[in-house]
Amino acid sequence: MKSIRTRFAPSPTGFMHVGGVRTALFAWLIARQDPNGKFILRLEDTDQKREVEGSAEHLIKSLRALGIDYDEGPDIGGPYATYRQSERLETYKRWAQKLIDAGRAYADPFSAEEIESFRKKASSEKRAFLYRHHRPENPPAWDGTTPLRFRSDPKSYDWHDEVMGDLHSGPEVIDDIILIKSDGFPTYNFAHIVDDAEMEITHIIRGQEFISSQPNYLNLYEALGLEHPVFATMPHILGESGTKKLGKRDGAKDVLEYINEGFITEALVNFIASLGWNDGTEQEIFSRNELIAKFSLDRVGRSGARFDEQRLLWMNGQWIRRLTLDDLFDRAEDFWPAAAKRADIETKKHVLNLVQDRLKTLADLPTITSYFFEEPVPNWQMVSDNKQLGKLSRQEIKDLLTAAQNALNECEFDAESLQNTLNKLLITTDQKPAILFSLIRLAVSWAPFSPALNETLAIIGKDMVNIRLQTAIKTA
RNA sequence: GGUCUCAUCGUCUAAUGGUUAGGACACCAGGUUUUCAUCCUGGCAAUCCGGGUUCAAUUCCCGGUGAGAUCACCA
Numbered sequence: 364m365k366s367i368r369t370r371f372a373p374s375p376t377g378f379m380h381v382g383g384v385r386t387a388l389f390a391w392l393i394a395r396q397d398p399n400g401k402f403i404l405r406l407e408d409t410d411q412k413r414e415v416e417g418s419a420e421h422l423i424k425s426l427r428a429l430g431i432d433y434d435e436g437p438d439i440g441g442p443y444a445t446y447r448q449s450e451r452l453e454t455y456k457r458w459a460q461k462l463i464d465a466g467r468a469y470a471d472p473f474s475a476e477e478i479e480s481f482r483k484k485a486s487s488e489k490r491a492f493l494y495r496h497h498r499p500e501n502p503p504a505w506d507g508t509t510p511l512r513f514r515s516d517p518k519s520y521d522w523h524d525e526v527m528g529d530l531h532s533g534p535e536v537i538d539d540i541i542l543i544k545s546d547g548f549p550t551y552n553f554a555h556i557v558d559d560a561e562m563e564i565t566h567i568i569r570g571q572e573f574i575s576s577q578p579n580y581l582n583l584y585e586a587l588g589l590e591h592p593v594f595a596t597m598p599h600i601l602g603e604s605g606t607k608k609l610g611k612r613d614g615a616k617d618v619l620e621y622i623n624e625g626f627i628t629e630a631l632v633n634f635i636a637s638l639g640w641n642d643g644t645e646q647e648i649f650s651r652n653e654l655i656a657k658f659s660l661d662r663v664g665r666s667g668a669r670f671d672e673q674r675l676l677w678m679n680g681q682w683i684r685r686l687t688l689d690d691l692f693d694r695a696e697d698f699w700p701a702a703a704k705r706a707d708i709e710t711k712k713h714v715l716n717l718v719q720d721r722l723k724t725l726a727d728l729p730t731i732t733s734y735f736f737e738e739p740v741p742n743w744q745m746v747s748d749n750k751q752l753g754k755l756s757r758q759e760i761k762d763l764l765t766a767a768q769n770a771l772n773e774c775e776f777d778a779e780s781l782q783n784t785l786n787k788l789l790i791t792t793d794q795k796p797a798i799l800f801s802l803i804r805l806a807v808s809w810a811p812f813s814p815a816l817n818e819t820l821a822i823i824g825k826d827m828v829n830i831r832l833q834t835a836i837k838t839a
Numbered sequence: 840g841g842u843c844u845c846a847u848c849g850u851c852u853a854a855u856g857g858u859u860a861g862g863a864c865a866c867c868a869g870g871u872u873u874u875c876a877u878c879c880u881g882g883c884a885a886u887c888c889g890g891g892u893u894c895a896a897u898u899c900c901c902g903g904u905g906a907g908a909u910c911a912c913c914a
């Protein structure tokens with residue numbers, strides 16, 4: 364059997380959003396399931412007007428960040444180079460010439476205005492506009508300055524799509540599509556078919572927006588004498604609120620933005636894969652390798668899925684908890700609060716270990732760790748808002764904190780000794796943990812929550828704890 | 840408007856011609872924990888509507904309805 368070759372073929376006209384990632388991911392998974400499979404990146408940069416500076420680099424960076432590696436591509440070359448359509452113009456001309464020679468392509472003699480008036484007439488008569496109804500009798504020879512059109516052969520088609528199942532269309536959707544634009548660049552409609560054939564692509568995985576053009580592509584494959592690849596059409600990912608295709612307006616975010624917000628790539632990949640796909644079991648968390656082992660196109664759902672950030676957040680937490688401390692430490696590097704710069708690696712690892720279960724994203728790191736690295740600002744509102752502590756008088760608070768300060772001054776600052784000291788303090792002050800420990804916790808951290816009190820004190824250290832308790836007693 | 844596609848808890852989804860329609864997120868309650876988080880237990884909550892086929896339909900068929908896609912010298 365032929366080795367699988369799949370491709371991701373974006374146009375460099377914008378950023379990489381989750382819909383694009385999913386298409387790329389599924390194509391990549393299919394390729395990686397075959398030991399000899401190849402995944403190819405091809406840039407479809409045939410629209411000069413819409414090209415956005417830097418977006419090709421951005422696409423590449425996004426794929427790399429997510430671990431979706433490709434075997435052939437514009438920046439790494441490969442046996443079918445070049446992988447940039449703007450550099451393959453001669454190839455398209457060659458294939459176009461075949462069609463011209465066979466009488467299956469002709470120069471479009473009409474101006475844009477003329478075509479527009481045909482279109483308007485059709486719409487005023489409530490008919491669908493078809494260019495082929497205006498196909499010229501004796502078109503001029505094509506000199507490259509006008510669009511080159513396909514001379515279509517309208518007919519019905521039945522074809523299979525790995526995701527959508529068996530599909531059908533009638534002849535009324537087949538038209539004389541443009542192959543080469545008047546600027547000499549091919550249209551997507553023509554270029555992707557030529558390139559997929561030249562690059563021996565076996566599976567086309569693409570978004571739903573192409574499904575209605577599929578019959579025209581089938582017609583073109585026939586005219587070119589080509590077998591078509593396997594088709595797999597993905598339903599769209601819908602925006603959070605609405606029911607529309609996910610677009611920038613609906614808050615569709617660049618994947619790199621998610622990474623900058625502290626989402627880890629395993630979680631993003633896992634989440635995006637599970638949008639429309641599952642393996643039929645109750646498993647929710649899939650590693651990259653599990654996805655490769657278990658993915659199949661025929662288990663991809665046909666209806667659009669909404670992008671639910673809550674679920675992504677949960678999944679990110681799940682993945683963070685699964686990381687080893689060293690791995691987490693490496694990934695967290697850019698997320699520490701500024702004050703942590705001075706701290707040594709061991710302390711930071713210790714802190715990270717204590718807060719690992721509490722992180723939903725790496726970006727949570729500053730808010731839940733900053734008091735380990737710098738003086739927190741006392742916020743007595745937190746005490747008065749506390750159901751238990753709010754009942755204490757100022758004097759009671761001062762007395763409890765002073766007792767704590769004295770006891771802790773006599774204590775070795777390791778977690779075990781601290782726990783013993785704290786337990787004894789409960790007895791001598793005759794207080795409940797919910798009151799005494801909460802008060803100490805707030806006085807040294809002024810954070811809404813923190814790890815276990817003894818561990819927290821141990822990291823902050825004896826001197827700093829003393830200073831913070833002193834400050835608290837003074838400001839109470 | 841033409842064409843195509845889709846339709847299970849609020850969300851992501853599983854399953855089946857006969858099930859108490861399963862799981863996960865979110866939410867609520869309880870347990871554990873000094874707090875928060877984690878973890879554990881429980882709860883809430885769904886087959887779009889109408890016909891037909893059938894002993895039996897959420898599942899198959901037809902028709903509605905709703906949603907999405909497309910109808911470019913964009914991809």
